[in-house]
Amino acid sequence: MFTGLITDVGQVTAVERRGDTRFTIATGFDLETVAIGASIACNGVCLTVVEKGPGWFKVDVSAETHSKTTTGRWQAGTPVNLERSLRLGDELGGHLVYGHVDGVIDIVDVLPDGDSQRWWFDAPPHLARFIAAKGSVALDGVSLTVNSVEGTRFGINIIPHTQEKTTFQHLKAGGVVNLEVDMLARYVARLAETK
16 A cells, blocks of 8 residues: 655666566665565556665566556656555555556646646546546556546646656656546445445
8 A cells, every 4th residue: 555655766777578577677765675575656556576686676567467557668768656555654645545556548738837737637438437626546656636527537736846756757748647546436436336
């Protein structure tokens, strides 16, 4: 479980395509404090550390994960938002993020909005129904508040700090991001279906 507060932007340094895909990711994390088998959210995808060394760790990604996320597009040089898993007693400054990506969505537009930027995304209908104004989403692992919803499109604001400290500095209209909808919205929708 995670908070959606990014603590490092790492970089993919190697890609090994086998039965699964093994990625090597460079990081500023102190890997002495990260156990083999620990979970790290990589662009919002909960992945397991299978090897590590000073300044790097490796994760395996299955075909199922590739089918639901942007991991199939990663290559050497791809920047990746990183967050270590939440520990009991840690501050919960974002919202509860599980690292279970629901799908990949399109970046439709990026517009200036004061010192911030207004980003517009288009979600497929089966995911758009979980997105509400003033609700939470995780985009590439970043906890964000939805400002407005127009059909399947929704807008969020990215403040300068988030722009500088996450992979949003590398993204633009025409790109894609991983979307995890808020777990509460998922359960409320399920309850409504069963009535």
